[in-house]
Amino acid sequence: MEISADFDGGNIEVVAVDAGGEGRNAARLALRADGRADFRQWFFFRVSGTPGEAWSFEIENAGASSYPKGWEGYDVVASTEGPAGAPESWVRVPARYADGRLSWSFASASGTAWFAYFAPYQTARNRALVARIAADPRVRHESLGASLEGRPLDLLSPGEGPKPVWVIARQHPGETMASWAVEGLLERLLDPLDAVARRLLAEATLHVVPLMNPDGAAAGHIRTNAAGTDLNRAWRNATPEAAPEVFFVRERMRQTGVSLFLDIHGDEGLPYCFLVDADNVPSVTPEMIARRERFAAALEQTDPDFQTVHGYPKTPNANLDIGSKWVAEEFKCLSMTLEQPFKDCANSPVPALGWSPERCRRLGAACLTAALAAL
Template identity: 40%
Template sequence: MHITANFDAGNIEVINLEDKKNVQLAIRPDVGGEFFQWFNFRLTGQVGEQYVLNILNAGDAAFPAGWENYQAVASYDRDYWFRLPTSYKDGKLTITAELECETIQIAFFAPYSDERHQDLLAAVQMHPLVTLEHLGETLDNRDLTLVKISDGASNNDAPKRNIWITARQHPGETMAEWLVDGLLHSLLDGDNATGKLLLDKANFYIVPNMNPDGSVRGHLRTTQLGLT
């Protein structure tokens, strides 16, 4: 058995791997130690075997009430994500995985990787209504990018509104960038009547990831300096 979080947005600490029915893990806190809840790791084992993973410090997480009725997500191909049986009791989060392939990735929510973020920016910049603006570099020297979408003048007398949307101020909220992904593709789909109507009434200024440093580092809420 092998467990690693040594990849983009990875987060887990291994405490004990001696018993596959009681694998003991802990979530690594953000820089500063105040916040943690995001986890993202890969488990390699034997096909057909069941592994019981216990995150021992779950009760000290930023929002322990969020573990109630929660189910961790997992994927074999990093494309299709599904839920795993998960329970929370006495401050311990228990995830059960029966392997269908040798390696499974398990996470708090479906990750939105930096690689996927770069693919999104590259794809939307091909559209004639899109302009990418470089806002600056983070402390880890990553680009902070604004996506501007406008089809020009309004088709009516009312002036266009300017709508700003930002996502992932808290890097562990990956669902926010998944939402932005869907929004961008909907706005830029010429067959999407709602998207066309919105672009007739407004210009959009969208930052898909406000905290790329924290995202890559596997943080829940903070930047690389521990700032929220």
């Protein structure tokens, strides 16, 4: 078999491919670290071989990844679409995690397969999304600036209302579920027959950055940009040299103000959708907490894949290097991180798919109902 990760968002290193006997090909693989930082977790690669051939794969350094707990109860995302372009439909293939190694078997009737940590969301799809949304006359489109490698940082601003609502996704480039969610959010927002969307566009002006870390996404990183910066630890002191992506967004936010901020992510370990609040910032007010409770209750009711029982433990002091904490403190507004699983929702499982692009899209769309409730 032949293994390639030399494309947008690709990541894997081939240690060796052995003819395992009885026509069985066994690939020994390794996760490649982010370019300038010691994070590794994301993988995305293509396999070509003989149709129907049995393959087995083992990621030998899974136990040395950034979030080894991410492999417990995790099943690999796979597609058997053809070799050209990017696959659109993905299923889950059972995987086994033992002794620090993640392994699975597969046979592709077509002789082609793609495997990834989660359904990828490549640069071309983001570009198409931006073009489609920006073509709507209700949307203003601008580039906030260029990433370190010269990619545009797109901002889409639909709406006419006085309340500035900011939504950003993919600070962590390997958390592709964030892009799927923001796609669902934007498409619902511009549905002319959706009354929630119409009301929101009348009450608020949205500012959406669908891809905060275009360099990391193209390079197949899990966490950092081209300089090795974890953008979601760079908000307090963002510089144009280390974190221009955050620097530009902060500058624009100071011009628009912020009434509500939602930063969309994925969590490697927990099998749940959940919010991380900013109730622990120094300037938190009862109104900020009440709004957050309204947002969470409306989201849970609209899309029960989201839940409020499981999440991160509460901490007494906020780390203001984190985007949602910095925004809460700076603008004294409702500010949250939305986490989605790489695995499945244990409260609402769909075993054949796990957490999936379509479920991400629906969660993103449901966030509009929650935002309206909170505003």
